[in-house]
Amino acid sequence: xxxESLIKEAQKEHIYIYEKPLHxxxxxxxxxxxxxxxKNIPTSTEKACILAEEIGHYHTSYGDILDQxxxxxxxxxxxxxxxxxxxxxxxxxxxxxx
Numbered sequence: 001x002x003x004e005s006l007i008k009e010a011q012k013e014h015i016y017i018y019e020k021p022l023h024x025x026x027x028x029x030x031x032x033x034x035x036x037x038x039k040n041i042p043t044s045t046e047k048a049c050i051l052a053e054e055i056g057h058y059h060t061s062y063g064d065i066l067d068q069x070x071x072x073x074x075x076x077x078x079x080x081x082x083x084x085x086x087x088x089x090x091x092x093x094x095x096x097x098x
Contacts (some may be wrong), residue, residue: 001088003048010035010055017051030054030061049088056083 007017015033020036022029028050029036035054041047057065057080065073 001048001052003044003051006048006051006055006087010051010058015055015058019024019047028054030057033058049084052084052087053080056080056087059083 010017013036016072017035019035019037021040023036024040027038027041027046035051035058037047037051037054041050045050057076060079060083061076065076068074068077
């Protein structure tokens with residue numbers, strides 16, 4: 001799914017997307033209804049992957065999960081990534097029989 005399409009879908013859910021320079025190790029952050037994407041990410045493909053994961057955090061995570069030493073926080077990170085994988089590469093297609 002292209003980066004621009006993800007932005008449009010997020011906006012329909014009242015999620016606000018901002019691109020700004022972030023620390024090089026930080027590619028994206030999500031809090032409440034706001035997602036920040038590192039403006040220095042070079043390709044729209046990588047930005048789409050990061051944005052999909054951050055939208056996944058919006059849908060599946062709660063609280064501050066930055067400290068990944070905590071197992072519960074790592075599980076939330078995994079759920080957000082799984083949400084993003086399914087969004088970007090769905091294993092099931094919506095099919096109708098003829």
